[in-house]
Amino acid sequence: MRLSKFLLATLREAPSDAETQSHKLMIRAGMIRRIAAGIYNFLPTGLRVFKKVENIIREEMNNTGALEVMMPFVTPSDLWIKSGRWDIYGKELLRFKDRADREFCLGPTHEEVVTDLVDREIKSYKNLPLTIYQIQPKFRDEIRPRFGVMRAREFVMKDAYSFDIDEPSAEISYQKMFDAYKRIFERCSLNFKAVEADSGNIGGSVSHEFMVLTDTGEDVIMTCDKCDFAANLKSTPVVFDEQYQIDRKDYLPLDLVATPSLVSVSEVSEFLKTTFRNVVKTMIVSTNQGFEAALIRGDHELSITKYKRFRELDTVELATADQIKKLNTIKGFSGPIDLDIKIYADNAIRPMINFVTGANQLDKHCMNVNFGRDFNINDFGDLREAQPGDKCQCPEEGVLTTTRGIEVGHVFKLGRKYSDSMSAKFVDKNGKEKSFFMGCYGIGVGRVIAAAIEQNNDDNGIKLPLSIAPFEVVVIPTDLKNNDVVKFSEQIYHFLLDSKFDVAIDDRDETPGVKFKDAELLGIPWHVVVGPKSLAKDVVELKNRLTGASEEIKKNDYTKIEETINETS
RNA sequence: CGGGGUGUAGCGCAGUUGGUAGCGCACUGGUCUGGGGGACCAGGGGUCGUCGGUUCAAAUCCGAUCACCCCGACCA
Incomplete structure (x- = not known):
């Protein structure tokens, strides 16, 4: 990509209403722009990051054998009435009527739609287990949207749903997703922890949240100092000592x-x-x-x-x-x-x-x-919230402490809640009708991006890993009036293109300082700097945004650039 | 929804006795410059959130309304 033809849209100052680092930086880097409360445009830079995260998720979902579908954003009320959630979902569900006065809502999650879909298509245990997923917008009319795409009203979610014949089988589907989630967040270089959680509006018994650990997280996580217990504060059990006497x-x-x-x-x-x-x-x-x-x-x-x-x-x-x-x-x-x-x-x-x-x-x-x-x-x-210093329920009687986190993913074991209420059944080995045993699994795509930035930034801007950066490497000619500089920059650019790197060349007529600042702000992990001073020494400079390290490489030794990037990343 | 606050150029902000609207950055043209958001010259851009009122005169005073932000109950 030639940055002279690209919509960089970087800002020197962030809007005053942006609070968190990730929100400010995503705006400054030209990734997102707000259009209404909790509703955002993704600009080209932001969409590049978005697509990379989306593809990582898609690859790992496909690796588990899950099948991708696309369900509608607009869903009819009758499915929701059938499951019973039309009345209990509350104001978060954005409802409206069509021209014929039929009621609809914008899908905040898709258990109803997917249960209906599977019920129509799957008749036999022979077609199970089955996991279906989609990556698609959701709308939740949040009481208080904030922190940019971290808590938006319209957001893109990867939501997967598993259908099994019984609980032991569902346990395997759950574990597959759990493992896939770990790989997804590892590939995004997130520092995260899977914790026990409450299942909220979705329902079901067992659930785990994947929390990215940052000081600015909205959720409080309790961890034990003696065992590996970790849970959301909201569902951390409080141990009650039965030993008491009252006269x-x-x-x-x-x-x-x-x-x-x-x-x-x-x-x-x-x-x-x-x-x-x-x-x-x-x-x-x-x-x-x-x-x-x-x-x-x-x-x-x-x-x-x-x-x-x-x-x-x-x-x-x-x-x-x-x-x-x-x-x-x-x-x-x-x-x-x-x-x-x-x-x-x-x-x-x-x-x-x-x-x-x-x-x-x-x-x-x-x-x-x-x-x-x-x-x-x-x-x-047990009705109260746990507090730091409370005892853990483990035999070692560890002490609980708090950390903060951002919930980027949530896996639920749903059971038969939806299949029962919507009477979604299949015929089992014995020829008897049974309700599907379900699980559901979400990842907020925008939230993964915001969390990655929240966790990886410095005074100069965003620091992203190679896997999700808007570009993997940028070639920076420092002086467009110098023919040698332009020539070598172009040669290196084309070499890296041919080597299948996601590469940009900053061919804008800007001063070197501007180009350096933008490259750093965007979080591009590798910068190849080509300038008259280094060319005079027959070298170009290869800088790493994450480590700050800089290395001189012989100007014609293109493969050395390729090797260094591949080895270090 | 409850409590607090803000709306003036794309972004950040100034504008206190009411008197025709300004600064920095960004943008346009030009000259120079070329390794850390460079310099100079010349420009463009505002119904001062919206509606109504007071007044000879309102960004400024009054009322209403809308939008947005912050603190509490939700969730990817």
Whole structure:
């Protein structure tokens, strides 16, 4: 590629609203441009990187025997009604009607479509197992898109779906995908970790997230210092020590106290001269089965994810101030006493005695509250988020610590959730109808790019590995008025082209400084610099963007350039 | 959706008693320059987010509206 004919679109300054390094650099390098919130154009430079990542994914998917298809971006409501997700998916699903008033949505994921597809085409166990995938846009109307293509509303995802006769067979399909994911992210030179995760809206039991480890990641990962346990904070189990004793005779009389305008646990505990740990928060949640209350110790946080799973609910969110008011209590002063809804408590509440709660009255709290005496708890469970310092569940009793990560891939063992609800069946060996055992597997293509850049950059810009860089090597003539420089640059350029490198020549009429800056900003791993000074010494310069190393090579020794790149990359 | 903030040239920004809109980078033409975003000369580009109001006069004051960004619940 001749850069004089290319749309480089590099910027010296990033837009002020870009936050993360990857977002700023992708804009500065001319890879992406925003067109609406969470919706982006990919410019030529960005698309080059995109295609490379896409091809790596495609190759590894094909290697597992998965078959590529293309399913529609626009999907009809009836499939979603059939699976039951039309009602539970919420506002994230962008819905609209066609001219005949039929309802559609933009596909946020394709379990429904693919299940329908396979149900129509596959009738016999003889055609199983089968894994189908596509690389295609998705739309999720995110509440808050941010960080450029990291969390976009429209984004391209590789989504694969496996169909097996039973769980043991599905386990093999799952493992194949798991291994393919590792190879994909290794080929993109990402520093990543596979962690146990919650399966969220998609459903299913077992799931792993592939997290790229960076300080700016949106997800928090818990890891153990003694074993190889690693999980998303949201689904890290909290170990509850059953060894506790309460002398129920030590109950103190219930006491109603004034706590004017004191809402937070820290304010209340300080005012009442007690500790965070002696306060119980009453979190009112709105669920698909009505309102419920979750009791959490003052120094802990409620995990909505765990709550949803514990109660086996479809939707759980914190109630609004208005909703709370209708339950005859007040936001900030809610408490379990005389609260007319179901109450569930975190395990940490079990050993508590004479604690502090809200009084369901403005500016009032209750002291010396005790369950059993003052109110009843429907059930106890693991409802709180894990914290750094918590014990791991491993026998070695390791301690959990946090790191941050970006979720680039997610593999789910779905089971028969969709095949049952959509009655997608095949005929087994015994001539009996059975539902498919399914798995689903996603990779965010744009997010892989952003994560790679987030993990590989410096003051001069992006540093990409050869496998996903926009160009593998750029030839930089420093002086277009010097015939020798131009001649040698062209010769090297054509040699590298013939050697099947993805090579660019910066033949723009720009000063050397501009060319160096752009080559570095774009993250091109190899720069061949051809200038009068080096030619006078019969050499050209070969620079490596990743290591910063620079090497002089005899000007006619083209194969040495080829060898160095091939050996070092 | 709740809370906070911003809209002035492609990007980054200035523009406080209301008086016909400016700087740097980028862009166009030219001369020089040619190993780290070079210099000089000459240019082009704005309904000051939008609509309405106050005023002789509004980027500036008032109201509404839209868009975008940041902090909390989602997920590839």
